[in-house]
Amino acid sequence: MSVYEILEIILLPLLIVAMLFLPVYAAITKKKDGKTLRRAMITNICAFGAVMLAAVALPIGGFVSADTAQAAASGSAQGLGFLSAALSVGVACIGCGMAVGNAATAAIGALAEDAKSFSKALIFVALGEGVGIYGVLIAIMIINKL
Numbered sequence: 641m642s643v644y645e646i647l648e649i650i651l652l653p654l655l656i657v658a659m660l661f662l663p664v665y666a667a668i669t670k671k672k673d674g675k676t677l678r679r680a681m682i683t684n685i686c687a688f689g690a691v692m693l694a695a696v697a698l699p700i701g702g703f704v705s706a707d708t709a710q711a712a713a714s715g716s717a718q719g720l721g722f723l724s725a726a727l728s729v730g731v732a733c734i735g736c737g738m739a740v741g742n743a744a745t746a747a748i749g750a751l752a753e754d755a756k757s758f759s760k761a762l763i764f765v766a767l768g769e770g771v772g773i774y775g776v777l778i779a780i781m782i783i784n785k786l
Contacts, residue, residue: 656694659687721786725779732775739768 664684747761 652694656691658689660684662687663667718786721782725782728778728782729775732778736768736772736775739771740765743768 662683664680743761743764747765751758751760
């Protein structure tokens, strides 16, 4: 086993995992104020970008064997299709969580003051949940095209 194979199999994945968990560890152990959390979020985004750049620059190969002609022709387009489907679900669910979190808090407050406002509050919470459902539908449509 050559040194390059050892780096490729063991050390490179460990480095990638360490790059991803280092900002999270820093955010957990430090004092929680706005500036520290903002810095940890920026560091996490930069670490994620570095991991993605490393994944493109240093592809880990040799684990899967397939027909190389077919994989070369459809691998990149199909991979980008799966990536776009995952992004549509992920971003839609983040937006859904933010919308439902804000709307549910306001709905509980309104419901505590006036019990007749339940149906109006339920509509606003359901509108936030619809965003997540739309993201899943878009992902299904993208995957059906692949």
